[in-house]
């Protein structure tokens with residue numbers, strides 16, 4: 529999964545408006561950001577095999593540090609601890625940031641081929657292979673992103689008149705990018721993939737910071753958790 533992960537970021541932002549939407553965009557993709565860095569360092573590996581799945585050409589054959597169940601839990605715990613200690617956020621907000629990190633693994637399981645180990649590389653690998661069904665995988669991405677966008681946009685309002693257009697533009701851009709992803713040409717090399725993906729994650733986080741600044745969230749109904 530790629531853009532669909534941001535549905536979780538938008539939903540967590542709704543629950544905890546004090547968390548930065550840009551930070552939550554990075555949190556939901558932290559495992560992929562680290563995967564790209566580890567590819568460039570030669571620590572984790574992928575092969576580009578055109579037609580490997582109907583959705584993308586990536587044979588993700590060695591990613592135990594970022595995309596194992598154990599790895600995802602440890603990175604989520606580390607992220608929660610960082611939010612707690614470095615940003616001095618309340619424990620509940622830090623836990624939600626950690627949950628956003630872990631949600632990446634949960635949403636990867638249905639779409640990946642069996643390449644997500646439980647712990648070390650030699651352990652049982654998870655993956656329900658929905659990437660073999662291009663339009664099913666695309667529908668799942670759009671459902672996750674769409675649900676997050678609908679929740680966030682319906683419960684927030686623009687601070688300025690231009691904020692309304694930014695929300696419309698950002699939503700249309702994210703939905704269009706989701707639809708284009710399975711049809712993009714394969715990158716020339718794993719390193720090129722890593723650089724392109726890292727650039728996309730940073731650019732989309734910057735877009736989220738911009739969107740965040742342009743909107744105010746309505747208070748949650750009585751009985752729901754407070755803003756901070």
Ligand SMILES: [Zn+2]
Nearest residue numbers: 559560632636
């Ligand atoms: Zn991933």
